[in-house]
Structure formats: structure tokens, C-alpha cells
Amino acid sequence: MNQSRYANSVQLNDQGQLRHFLTLEGLDRELLTEILNTADSFVDMSAQSVKKVPLLRGKTVVNLFFENSTRTRSTFELAAKRLSADVLNLDIKSSATSKGETLRDTLWNLQAMASDMFVVRHSDSGAAHFIAEHVTPGVAIINAGDGRHAHPTQAMLDMVTIRRHKGDFSQLKVAIVGDILHSRVARSQIHVLNTLGAGEVRVVGPKTLLPKYIETLGVTVCYDLDEGLRDVDVVIMLRLQTERMASAFLPSQGEFYKLYGLSRERLALAKPDAIVMHPGPINRGVEIESEVADGCQSMILKQVGYGVATRMAVMSMAMSGQTTQ
Amino acid sequence: MNIAITGGRLIDPANQLDGLTDLFLAEGKVVAVGEAPAGFVAEHTLDAGGQIVSPGFIDLQAHLREPGLTHKGTIVSETAAAVAGGVTSLCCPPLTQPVLDTPAVARLIRDRAEEAGNARVLPLAALTRGLEGEQLSNMVALRDAGCVAVTNLGQWVSNTQTLIRCCEYAATHNLLLFVRAEEGSLSQGCAHDGATAMRLGLEGISEVAETVEVARFLLVAEETGVRLHFGQLSSQRSAAMVRDAQQRGLAVTADVAVHHLLLCDEDLDGFDSRYHLRPPLRGALDRAGLREALASGTLAALCSDHQPHEAAAKAAPFAATEPGMAGLETLLPLGLRLVEQGVLTLPLLIERLTSGPAGVLGSDRGQLAVGADADICIFDPAASWTLSEASMRSTGRNTPFMGEQLCGRVSYTLVGGRIVFERG
Structure with a gap:
């Protein structure tokens, strides 16, 4: 299908690895299984007393939430911290865009802060695709929910x-x-x-x-x-x-x-x-x-715990796909 | 100025002409077809060898954005785009700021168009004041100020009693009503309500949004006797409803935008906002049905539905962008794709761009008999070129055909015997 080809041209690097994580449509079984395996290893790790790994050390992750969320945002935050990243949480709904700033302007402003990854939730379907297409090369976009399209x-x-x-x-x-x-x-x-x-x-x-x-x-x-x-x-x-x-x-x-x-x-x-x-x-x-x-x-409660591990898996894989391309 | 156009293949469907024929113009009119009149001395001769000479195109829907939206386009820029595309007359809808609901705005548009000296501009007046769907506009005064029709484009008249009165009043004064068939409560989405929109999670606009309005207007027209023209139909079923009404003897016409015959909703994959159009691109079956309806004559005219935008209007997630594409400069080459694909013959394409729309307007333009206004387009149907920002005269560069190889290019455009466009 067109959509799969298109989405993959944006979210995969030339070696077929994730560089953004926008939609599951079009991702093949091998890559999905790799995500599951990586997530599983992080689930096991969270049972240990030291829960942190240095995979995103020195990286800055911005949680860019244009829609309210408690659970998703906090599990992304926890995931980023367990990967040793610095995390900035931005509740955009109540700030810039309500003053008329466009999504593109918001994005460019945040990029000026030299972030490495944006975790984006937005009420418009396709928002994460839009951001992935307009972001500076090297910055990974993780879709934390766009409209009715994908989560x-x-x-x-x-x-x-x-x-x-x-x-x-x-x-x-x-x-x-x-x-x-x-x-x-x-x-x-x-x-x-x-x-x-x-x-x-x-x-x-x-x-x-x-x-x-x-x-x-x-x-x-x-x-x-x-x-x-x-x-x-x-x-x-x-x-x-x-x-x-x-x-x-x-x-x-x-x-x-x-x-x-x-x-x-x-x-x-x-x-x-x-x-x-x-x-x-x-x-x-x-x-x-x-x-x-x-x-x-x-x-239901187990899902929340697996959520942290899964987000760690996706974030570390996308960051690695950005640096190896 | 006396002009001779020589060596071209003249295609003038209204007069059943198609062949190598010279054309002679004087004082803005066609003075002879074939042989030069006795004593005719051409001050200027246009060599049309290897090219098509046709009546200038009449576009029933092109937004000029002036007054009020000049960051998207101006009368000067958009009429320059028109003549570069062979369009010599165009209807501009009343969605300006202020809305074209007073004679003053109509006159302003006509004056600026005349100053620009490019294409003829035929304003469409608002059917209701402020396009609010509540009170009648001063339709007769608007007609006297040069508006060729009234339209509801941009505002759904939800109250059927109001709609009937609008139609009765327009019928009283023999005014033509251009209808954009769009039921407001069903038109909150941004894409055709099909499998693609479902997958992309885009809110759909059902085909029923169009068909239910076509049905309502047809019934009201039968009741009131108003003369209807449906603009930019997007679905096969609407075209079939118009065909049935025509067969019943109702005086109703319709047109289609050329991009609805070449694109479909599957093109939205990837959330490319250049495909965000209104009415939305529908399914492949609709596209096929509309092609058939254009070929059979149910749809009398092919239009550009030109909607130039500034870049920022399209730089956002799909649903947040403004709908519409710039189309004046691609009307001919896209029409020629239909010829290449066997949908229409070349003379039939020209008919749908000239005498077809002229017939909708009840105008005697769109043909080149002796005595007609010399509105002429000369084009090379085989010239291959690439659409680029630099090649466009329109302020709006919002077209999904950007970067594509196109076939067919205008060499000269004449309006009233004056050369208003000449490709350098």
C-alpha cells in the first residue's frame, strides 16, 4: 500500500531501522518482533534494583503534549529517565499555540534548544508525520498519539x-x-x-x-x-x-x-x-x-508497567537509528 | 489592430470547425475565418504552425482572493495566471473580504480586472447577505453591477424556507444560481469518507453531504423554476442525479474541476496537504463516473476551481490546513491528460472549456464565428514542460502537480483582439 511505503520512507533510515516512530502500518514482522524483544529485556530490567541504562545519556528528550495526558506522558518521562536522558515536559495546550503560534514555529523554537527527540501528542491526525517532515535531521520523533490516526x-x-x-x-x-x-x-x-x-x-x-x-x-x-x-x-x-x-x-x-x-x-x-x-x-x-x-x-495495571519498557525500547531504537544513518 | 493567425489547426466546436484554417481579427472581433477579407492588411501575424487555435477558455470557478485576501493572490497576479493558461474569461466567487454582496465590491473587482488588462472577470454574487444564509442579497443590483450569477458557495443555507425564497426571487429576475452542493452538518471533515480517511484517521465528508444537497436543490428548482448550475461536483451519484433531472427536462447544468478527474482519495496517503481539497477527492469509482458524465455532456464544463494559498496555509497537519489548489495554469495540460487517456477527444475537451461553459452562462463567447469577440487561445498540445514555482504566475504555488512533467502549453492568449499573453 502507498501509505506503508510513504510512512516507512519517513520513519525508517536507509538500513531499514527506525529513526522515527510514527505508525505501525507498514512495519514488518521482523522489526515489530525486535521491538517486542527489546521491550521484554527492559521489563526484566525494571525488576532489578538498578533500573537505569545509559543508552540516551547526554540526550535531551522533549515531551511535547498538545493534548492532556497523565499516564502516557509520565510513562514516557520515566522511560526517558531510565535511559539516562534529560527530560523536558511541555504542556503546549496551555501555552504557545493558544497565543496563535503555529505548530511549525513551536517546533523550530524548541529545536533551537538542541533537543534530540520529541515525543509528540496532538489532536490532529498526521501531526507526528508533519513534525517528522519538518524537523532538523538527526532529531527523532515519537508519536504519542495523533488524532484518530495512530498510537x-x-x-x-x-x-x-x-x-x-x-x-x-x-x-x-x-x-x-x-x-x-x-x-x-x-x-x-x-x-x-x-x-x-x-x-x-x-x-x-x-x-x-x-x-x-x-x-x-x-x-x-x-x-x-x-x-x-x-x-x-x-x-x-x-x-x-x-x-x-x-x-x-x-x-x-x-x-x-x-x-x-x-x-x-x-x-x-x-x-x-x-x-x-x-x-x-x-x-x-x-x-x-x-x-x-x-x-x-x-x-490493566500490568499494561502500564510494560508501557515504560516498551517506550524505552522504541526511544532507544529510534535514537540509534538516527545516529547510524 | 489587424491580426492574422495563420497556419494553425482551428478547433471551434460551437461552429463545428476543426482544420487548418487562418483567422483574421480587426477591432477586437473576428472578421474572417479562412480567407482574408478584401483589403485586409495584417499589422501583426501570429504563426500558429503546428499549434491549436481555439476560443479562449472560460473558467466557471477561480478564486482571485481580492479584495481582502491579497496575501493569497491579487486580481493582477491571478488574472495573469489565467491568461498564461489560456483562460480569457473566469467567474470569481464571492468569498472575498468583504464578501461580494454589494454592487460596490462587484465594481471594485471589475475595475481592478480592467486595469490589470488580462482576462475578463465575471463576478459571482453572494446569494445571501454576508453569505450568512439568512437574508437575500440585493441580487438585481448585483446583476446590474456586472455579476453573472448568484451563489451560495461558502455558506450552507440550512433553512429550506429561506432557500426557497432565495430561489423564487432569483427566478423572478431570471438570475442564474451557482450551487455548491455541501450539506453543512455533514461537511465538518477534511477528506472523502472512504477507506483512506478511515486509515489515516481523518474525519470524513460523506458523499451524502453532496447528494442530499443536490436532491434538495433539484426539488426546490422544480418548485420555483430557478435556473441552477451545480459547480464542482465530486461524486458519481450527484452526476447521475443531475442527468436524471436533465432527462426530465429541468434546466440544470453542472461542471467538474479537472483535478477531480485525475486524482482520488488514495492520493491523501502520507497526509500531503496539497491534496486537501473541497469538495474532497473521492474514490476511484467517483472519478470514473465523473469522467463519463463529462464525456456524455451531463457535465457541461471543466473548470480549474483555482484556489491560491500562501505557503503557511498548507504548512500544518492535514486537517488544520486550508483546502484548495492553484489550478489556472494547469487547466489545459491536465485536460490534455484526459485526451491522452481517451476520456475525451481534443475537440470535445475544447468544447468543455469554451462553448460548454459559455452555454451555462448564456453567453455568446466561447466561439469564433465572424463578429465574435476575439478571445483566443493558441497552444502547442505536444509541448512538454515541468511545472515549477518559477514557471507559475499565480501567487499560490499550492498544487500537487508541482514538479510534474506536463504536456501542452499556451503560446498566445488574446482577449478582445489584444495579445495579453505571449510566451517569451
Whole structure:
């Protein structure tokens, strides 16, 4: 596909290594597996008493968040610090751009501070691509979520979780449930699950929250949660933004929970050893029952820990791809 | 000045002419086709050997950006781009600052165009005051100030009662209504609501945004008798709806922008903001259907939908950029791609650029019979060139065809018998 070729021409160096990390679409299984392996080694390291490695020593990482985030930003910060980088957190939403500065100007100003890596979250799809195309050569861009397009580090940490707890992707049936339409996480998960050869990927939700043409990404579409959960190994619940009611995507939280909320009874339709994941933050009683979120099949807190390791993997690989090209 | 144009292949579809024919001009008019009139002494002879001589092109949609948006383009710069592309008359929409909803703005545009001395500028007036979709504009005064039609472009008239009154009033005074079919509540996105937008996570604009407005306008036209012209249709289904209405006998016409016949939504891959257009580039099937509709005559005209922008307007993430591409200088070479690809014959392409749009406007331009205004384009259909910033006269360099090899280039453009463009 065009998109894969295009994205890779931006995010890979001439030796096929990561130099930016913008999208999972188009990355091959070998590279994805390398990310998973690297992340795994950092997971093991975080169990040790000394948690720091010098891979990014002397480098400056700027967390450039145009949208609010607690979890993603703090795990990126922690990841950068464990790689021995200096970290600057910038909450841009409340500063420059609200005074009319363009994204390009903001970027050029920050570059003048001689940063080596930008971790970018922005509400516009394609923002990370845009920045990667306009940034000084040698500076790595990590996409921490752009609009509805991609959230590649989240999807990779989900894959770390699945591989550590379920193993071989080819045997797995995965259901992604909820607001697929607005979800960058779902899009990235679908790409990576398919490239890693997952047995079946299902998306479950009402038509108002399922994008048209989603089946072209290689998923099975289910409108009924019971049908969608039957015999799956992995259930991924997505966060439901409460403002979806006001904009007529849904009648009410109550009706959504009744039809698409993950309760214990519903979870029983999945395989007995199925795992439950959620990118967080969770809405208890909106998309997931508390007992399920806190239950023994839930991976939600483990995901956060793997998030640090996965981000360390991606950041160190992109920085290395920038210096070897 | 007496001018003779000799040795060229004259293609004048309105007069069923296609052959090696000389043309003789005097006092701004065509005075003879074929043989020089007795006693004609040419003060200037243009050698058109190996080239096509055609009526000057009439572009039904080209934004000039003046008044108010002169950082994007001016009447001088954009009409210079027009004549470099063989366009001798163009309709400019009322999306200026201030909006073209008063005779004063119409006169200002016409005066500046006359001073510039390039192409003829035919302003389109706002259908409603301030293009706010609420009160009628002074349509008759605007017509008297030189506007050739009224249009809703840029503002969805959401209130159907208001729309019916607009149409009734326009029909009373026999005014032509240029429609941009865009249902406002469905047009918040930035890309065709297809598989590409879904993958890229761009908010879609459904085909229904267009078809539902085409349907509404067709029904209102049948009710009120207003004469409609749909500008820049983007979907196959809209074209089919217009065709059906024409077959029912409704006086309705439509045009298409040339880039909608060459590009499609798949080109958005990579988030290249030069492909951010309005209406959006739709799917390959729509492109095929629009090509067919242009060939069959359902779509009477091919336009540039020229929208020059300053560089900053396109330098942002896709959704945050301004839509539109600069198109006046590529109208002909892109049209010739359609000929090369077998969509149209060369005479039919010229028809869609000349007498086709003239017919929409009810104008007798777009043809070169004896007595006609000498608006003429002479071009070499085989000349190969590369589109570059340096080659462009428009202030806007926002075109996805930048750097491409194009075929077909204008050598001379004449407006009213005056040479307004000559390639050096």
C-alpha cells in the first residue's frame, strides 16, 4: 500500500531501522518482533534494583503534549529517565499555540534548544508525520498519539502484554470493543495484530462507533458483544468518551453499558483463560464492570508497567537509528 | 489592430470547425475565418504552425482572493495566471473580504480586472447577505453591477424556507444560481469518507453531504423554476442525479474541476496537504463516473476551481490546513491528460472549456464565428514542460502537480483582439 511505503520512507533510515516512530502500518514482522524483544529485556530490567541504562545519556528528550495526558506522558518521562536522558515536559495546550503560534514555529523554537527527540501528542491526525517532515535531521520523533490516526507505543505495549501472557499470536482470537471510530489505539492495534499474524481480529460496537470500511483493515465486524466475545483469547476494551452522548453517537451511558459493557457474565463467553486489556483511563460502569477491571483476568495495571519498557525500547531504537544513518 | 493567425489547426466546436484554417481579427472581433477579407492588411501575424487555435477558455470557478485576501493572490497576479493558461474569461466567487454582496465590491473587482488588462472577470454574487444564509442579497443590483450569477458557495443555507425564497426571487429576475452542493452538518471533515480517511484517521465528508444537497436543490428548482448550475461536483451519484433531472427536462447544468478527474482519495496517503481539497477527492469509482458524465455532456464544463494559498496555509497537519489548489495554469495540460487517456477527444475537451461553459452562462463567447469577440487561445498540445514555482504566475504555488512533467502549453492568449499573453 502507498501509505506503508510513504510512512516507512519517513520513519525508517536507509538500513531499514527506525529513526522515527510514527505508525505501525507498514512495519514488518521482523522489526515489530525486535521491538517486542527489546521491550521484554527492559521489563526484566525494571525488576532489578538498578533500573537505569545509559543508552540516551547526554540526550535531551522533549515531551511535547498538545493534548492532556497523565499516564502516557509520565510513562514516557520515566522511560526517558531510565535511559539516562534529560527530560523536558511541555504542556503546549496551555501555552504557545493558544497565543496563535503555529505548530511549525513551536517546533523550530524548541529545536533551537538542541533537543534530540520529541515525543509528540496532538489532536490532529498526521501531526507526528508533519513534525517528522519538518524537523532538523538527526532529531527523532515519537508519536504519542495523533488524532484518530495512530498510537503506536500503546499498541506495542499491548502486544508485549499479549505475548508475555498468551504467547503465539497465530493461535489467538482478539476482540476490540467500543468506540473504534475515534480510536487511534484501535487502528494501531489492528495493524500490528495483523502483521504479527493474529488468528482473528474482531471489532465490536454499534454502527455509530465503527468507522465505515474498517473491514478493509482485515477485521471481522460484530455489532453484538456476545457474538464478538465468543471464544476469544484477548478482550481489549476501549475508553468511551462521555461527550459521545451529546454528539448523538449514543443514546445514553446506561444503554451503552447494557449492550457493550464488559461484565463478568459476558466475559464468561470468552475462553476461560482470556485476558482483559484497556488502554486506560477506565470508566468503571461505562465500558467495564469494576469486578472485571480488578479481576484476575485483567492486565490493566500490568499494561502500564510494560508501557515504560516498551517506550524505552522504541526511544532507544529510534535514537540509534538516527545516529547510524 | 489587424491580426492574422495563420497556419494553425482551428478547433471551434460551437461552429463545428476543426482544420487548418487562418483567422483574421480587426477591432477586437473576428472578421474572417479562412480567407482574408478584401483589403485586409495584417499589422501583426501570429504563426500558429503546428499549434491549436481555439476560443479562449472560460473558467466557471477561480478564486482571485481580492479584495481582502491579497496575501493569497491579487486580481493582477491571478488574472495573469489565467491568461498564461489560456483562460480569457473566469467567474470569481464571492468569498472575498468583504464578501461580494454589494454592487460596490462587484465594481471594485471589475475595475481592478480592467486595469490589470488580462482576462475578463465575471463576478459571482453572494446569494445571501454576508453569505450568512439568512437574508437575500440585493441580487438585481448585483446583476446590474456586472455579476453573472448568484451563489451560495461558502455558506450552507440550512433553512429550506429561506432557500426557497432565495430561489423564487432569483427566478423572478431570471438570475442564474451557482450551487455548491455541501450539506453543512455533514461537511465538518477534511477528506472523502472512504477507506483512506478511515486509515489515516481523518474525519470524513460523506458523499451524502453532496447528494442530499443536490436532491434538495433539484426539488426546490422544480418548485420555483430557478435556473441552477451545480459547480464542482465530486461524486458519481450527484452526476447521475443531475442527468436524471436533465432527462426530465429541468434546466440544470453542472461542471467538474479537472483535478477531480485525475486524482482520488488514495492520493491523501502520507497526509500531503496539497491534496486537501473541497469538495474532497473521492474514490476511484467517483472519478470514473465523473469522467463519463463529462464525456456524455451531463457535465457541461471543466473548470480549474483555482484556489491560491500562501505557503503557511498548507504548512500544518492535514486537517488544520486550508483546502484548495492553484489550478489556472494547469487547466489545459491536465485536460490534455484526459485526451491522452481517451476520456475525451481534443475537440470535445475544447468544447468543455469554451462553448460548454459559455452555454451555462448564456453567453455568446466561447466561439469564433465572424463578429465574435476575439478571445483566443493558441497552444502547442505536444509541448512538454515541468511545472515549477518559477514557471507559475499565480501567487499560490499550492498544487500537487508541482514538479510534474506536463504536456501542452499556451503560446498566445488574446482577449478582445489584444495579445495579453505571449510566451517569451
